[in-house]
Amino acid sequence: MKSGVSPDTFPPRGHEAKRLSIVDAAAAVFCREGFAGANIDLIAAEAGVSRQTVYNHHRDKERLFIAVVRDLTERCNAGIFATIATFPDQPGDIGADLIGFAVRLNQNCICNRDGKFLRKLIQTEGERYPELFAEWREQGPGRTWPAIAARFARLAYGGHLVIDDPDVAARQFLGLVNAELQTTFMLGGTPSEDEVVQSATNGVRTFLRAFGKRPSPTAMKKHTALANA
Amino acid sequence: MKSGVSPDTFPPRGHEAKRLSIVDAAAAVFCREGFAGANIDLIAAEAGVSRQTVYNHHRDKERLFIAVVRDLTERCNAGIFATIATFPDQPGDIGADLIGFAVRLNQNCICNRDGKFLRKLIQTEGERYPELFAEWREQGPGRTWPAIAARFARLAYGGHLVIDDPDVAARQFLGLVNAELQTTFMLGGTPSEDEVVQSATNGVRTFLRAFGKRPSPTAMKKHTALANA
DNA sequence: ACAAATTTAGACAGTCTTGTCTAAATCGTC
DNA sequence: GACGATTTAGACAAGACTGTCTAAATTTGT
Numbered sequence: 389m390k391s392g393v394s395p396d397t398f399p400p401r402g403h404e405a406k407r408l409s410i411v412d413a414a415a416a417v418f419c420r421e422g423f424a425g426a427n428i429d430l431i432a433a434e435a436g437v438s439r440q441t442v443y444n445h446h447r448d449k450e451r452l453f454i455a456v457v458r459d460l461t462e463r464c465n466a467g468i469f470a471t472i473a474t475f476p477d478q479p480g481d482i483g484a485d486l487i488g489f490a491v492r493l494n495q496n497c498i499c500n501r502d503g504k505f506l507r508k509l510i511q512t513e514g515e516r517y518p519e520l521f522a523e524w525r526e527q528g529p530g531r532t533w534p535a536i537a538a539r540f541a542r543l544a545y546g547g548h549l550v551i552d553d554p555d556v557a558a559r560q561f562l563g564l565v566n567a568e569l570q571t572t573f574m575l576g577g578t579p580s581e582d583e584v585v586q587s588a589t590n591g592v593r594t595f596l597r598a599f600g601k602r603p604s605p606t607a608m609k610k611h612t613a614l615a616n617a
Numbered sequence: 618m619k620s621g622v623s624p625d626t627f628p629p630r631g632h633e634a635k636r637l638s639i640v641d642a643a644a645a646v647f648c649r650e651g652f653a654g655a656n657i658d659l660i661a662a663e664a665g666v667s668r669q670t671v672y673n674h675h676r677d678k679e680r681l682f683i684a685v686v687r688d689l690t691e692r693c694n695a696g697i698f699a700t701i702a703t704f705p706d707q708p709g710d711i712g713a714d715l716i717g718f719a720v721r722l723n724q725n726c727i728c729n730r731d732g733k734f735l736r737k738l739i740q741t742e743g744e745r746y747p748e749l750f751a752e753w754r755e756q757g758p759g760r761t762w763p764a765i766a767a768r769f770a771r772l773a774y775g776g777h778l779v780i781d782d783p784d785v786a787a788r789q790f791l792g793l794v795n796a797e798l799q800t801t802f803m804l805g806g807t808p809s810e811d812e813v814v815q816s817a818t819n820g821v822r823t824f825l826r827a828f829g830k831r832p833s834p835t836a837m838k839k840h841t842a843l844a845n846a
Numbered sequence: 847a848c849a850a851a852t853t854t855a856g857a858c859a860g861t862c863t864t865g866t867c868t869a870a871a872t873c874g875t876c
Numbered sequence: 877g878a879c880g881a882t883t884t885a886g887a888c889a890a891g892a893c894t895g896t897c898t899a900a901a902t903t904t905g906t
Contacts, residue, residue, distance in 0.1 A: 422741065425653030438884045443865065511740040512651065514804040521804055529800050556819050563796030567788045571758050575743040575750055590785050598826035667854045672895065
């Protein structure tokens with residue numbers, strides 16, 4: 389019974405910071421080296437603590453790994469939902485607004501440190517921990533994709549888009565705005581902001597050609613490329 | 618100076634089969650366990666040879682790994698180019714033809730054993746061997762994507778599609794027809810044929826809404842969903 | 847059937863890693 | 877300043893893995 393400021397932390401606090409730095413360092417090392425290649429000594433050194441402290445907070449390597457994935461999933465989900473809250477429900481310029489949303493989603497949730505790490509861990513160790521990653525699937529795409537779909541449904545209901553199946557449209561939106569980043573993602577790289585904007589711009593343009601309300605008269609400079617040779 | 622039948626293979630042949638089975642087993646184990654977790658004894662056992670034979674063909678673990686990636690890249694590229702040769706240059710029903718092409722590409726090149734293994738190795742170990750995977754990038758996406766783009770350019774030139782930038786269209790085509798398979802790919806799974814067909818069908822429908830010649834009168838049952846409540 | 851090359855099984859040294867243990871040092875709080 | 881809890885450094889046993897070596901067995905071509 390301490391001063392009651394933080395009700396649910398057994399050890400006082402201040403080394404909760406240590407727990408955090410351990411999980412952070414572990415995420416980085418697990419990503420770089422893979423689960424088997426990750427070295428507890430290295431994690432401890434990178435976290436700035438002794439090896440024993442690592443074993444003190446997390447009983448063994450496997451539990452540490454699970455804590456890392458849980459932590460990343462939680463933070464990434466929070467970021468994604470925060471970004472979904474910025475979805476343009478009543479767009480002015482729907483093209484620019486969707487591009488902005490796509491760029492925010494990429495920069496704040498997918499290309500940032502947490503997103504990059506979580507993606508890599510899922511790809512690398514997903515098959516080794518089926519339940520853990522089933523949990524991620526439910527908590528992650530299982531909740532975020534319908535949330536995005538609901539926003540697109542609302543845009544369609546408001547007459548800004550023509551959409552048959554909002555779930556399909558949401559997945560295709562993500563596929564389109566990330567279409568040019570696939571190779572970079574594959575290799576674990578981080579695309580530059582220019583690349584993100586470029587891919588989002590091209591993706592949204594195509595998305596609106598498919599789902600836009602009509603061939604709206606804004607900026608329709610047609611490059612009818614020699615169609616009748 | 619042997620009988621000259623196979624000019625560039627030092628050992629006669631017949632244990633070239635062994636070399637193959639070693640590389641094959643190594644691919645499977647490297648994928649399952651990662652580079653650090655892969656065990657040479659296990660690779661030898663899975664290949665049906667002794668450990669010494671593994672060290673005999675490939676000097677050490679790292680060279681074995683490199684041989685695996687080179688081998689997979691080569692075979693996957695061959696498969697992709699073979700499939701690109703079936704691209705519908707003069708489509709009858711362009712929708713059905715593009716769906717067929719997308720399904721072939723997925724089933725024969727991306728979802729098959731080689732494709733799955735190569736993808737996983739790139740994701741898992743890409744950062745550890747920059748030159749090796751730079752080579753893959755050049756030989757793989759660097760050559761296949763322009764080849765697909767050229768086919769789309771031809772369709773546009775023939776008046777079957779309306780495309781500004783064939784490179785962008787090609788990448789977006791791939792993004793769209795794979796939009797519903799992302800989660801499965803992430804976790805290293807193999808989508809069922811139904812899922813592949815479904816994703817391709819939805820993807821091509823959207824692709825043609827964006828790049829199709831016109832709102833062609835075939836099957837336009839509009840679900841105008843309560844737009845004016 | 848013979849000879850050369852290849853493969854095999856097993857042992858081996860050296861290295862690395864995990865997880866535990868202990869005693870000293872440090873930190874936070876009263 | 878003192879007390880309790882936490883952290884630290886280092887040693888340690890047990891096990892796993894790589895890469896080498898040797899001698900016997902097997903395959904291959906002629």
